[in-house]
Amino acid sequence: MNNTPLFFAPVFQERIWGGNRLREQFGYDIPSERTGECWAISAHPNGQTTVINGPFQGKMLGELWNDHPELFGHFPADRFPLLTKILDANADLSVQVHPSDEYARTYEHGELGKTECWYIIDCKEGAELIYGHHAKTKEELRQMMEEGQWHELLRKIPIRPGDFFYVPSGTVHALCEGTLVLETQQSSDTTYRMYDYDRVDEEGNKRELHLDKALDVVTVPHVDVYYEPRVIQTTGAKITTFVQNEYFTVQKWDIEHEWVVEQTDRFLLVSVLEGKGDLCTAQETYPLKKGDHFLIPYSFDCFTIQGQLQCIVSSPPRENNVFSIHMTTKVR
Template sequence: MDVKPYPLQFKPEMKERVWGGRALERFGLELPAGAIGEGWMIGDHPNGTTKVVNGELAGVGLDAIRERYGREWFGSRGFSEKNGRFPLLIKLLDCNDDLSIQVHPTDDYEGLPAGELGKTEMWYILDAKPGAKIIYGLKDNVDRQTMETAIAEGRIMDTLQEVPVKAGDAFYIPAGTVHALCAGVVVAEIQQNSDTTYRLFDYNRPGLDGKLRELHIEDSLNVIAYDGAGAVHLTSTETPAGQWLTIASSPYFVVEKGVVDAPWRLGTSRESFSILIIAEGEGSLQWADGEKPVKAGECYLLPATLGEYGLDGKMTVLRSVVPA
């Protein structure tokens, strides 16, 4: 079947988490029963593959689209070199409670499961309750021995940096950075296509099955970047309309923020797909063969061959591409 490229929207894969809630309903998303912590909005992973809900490819999974259209739609940079899958995983997170203190490995960590990638990611804070914070990196002079001793003595929190957050803040989290989202935030997450997390501490709480969740102390100690991995954050509340502001840049993704308040003509590149996350507001998305209304909480995969497209309305948009 010869299908012209068009913006793809997917049915999210919802994940129940001990720290989740119901806040994703505010975006009009349909949630199953339970504490829903993660909506996998665009995913091509064994633990969650999303299916298209719009247009000619409705009902087709992202994995099948990858196999059918290959580099034509995803671009020359649109594949993981390690496992051939779509390189990114896009999530919305509802943190009704604190997440575990955790760290992710790099691609070359020998303890990774077969076919799995490392996990460099970034967060964009969509909403934050007063006083909300995150754990973001280590305090000065914390080395492996210091961390190991603090864990053994039950005082890991003494080694960690707490950072207050508000809507519009962006955080780049390279693999090796100790981190944790805390209660009261809703987040858009752009990350490598990986589901590998090593937990250092989980507040001694039971998981959904009533048992204490597994910790991964040795793996965590092995992959922590004690001297820093290049984590940076910025506040982007003053983004000028009609311009892209880079809020995260890595070897795996570049994420930009744009404010739409008038018609804005844009285009895709043959080298990479584009992913649009509507972070706030509503408007429309136009391309050569169509137009559709869009609103906060929606995510779209624009094929590399889509070409010219346009945005209009009153909204804040995050755009992600794979860099050269």
């Protein structure tokens, strides 16, 4: 039985819209000034993270999933289900939409669909993001896309640090310039790009669009998904549950001094966004700092976090999940 938290070395992805805030905010050794994504905890083939401590040091997360299912409570899935990222939107991301599990399984060689959510770590004053569209039918949507009526079509929403957005598959969306986000998502890398502002890369080429597939999967008319965060103040911590559904549970832990955590999930993915402290088990103490990402295996019954820290924590779906989101067609 392994009673060691698994800390990971992030994998960095360069993007046309990336910048250098992953270095400025978290001290990461990024590959370039166009680093857009930190894949913090990932078993996806396009960017697997590697354990940097303990008896499994040097092992990739996907290897552990296949070879040591006891670490994950023998979670009933054919692949590690979640992916944690930090995104630096130094410029606007492309407008895109993601497929459902069923569509991706059929048309993307067995890939998972992509439902995700965003926690806004930081953003510039007056920042916005794109969430949804104004078309009433797919015919109207197609016509507005073909005529380039993007300003009239897309819904922009003002944001500020600490905001949380749930982005189910089928939702038209895009992060905009000046935004730093922690993203929790299904373990998928399938994105259908609808509009890319006619940008070109360093070779003068435009990026590929996926208009037919996007029209296949987009939700029309747009449906806003509201969440009702639940806040619990415990001794030593404030716990905010943003969403709990069939894909994941996502929480924010604001540790104020010391908090004893009783492990009730198959496993936990933890990202430290602010502060420093220690994770204490009965056997050992592990220092924690801003920018750390680690997994708490199934074997942990109880552990303590000491210090002043802010963490985003995700876990796979539980049986008999309690849903904490409500769907509505009202505009924000």
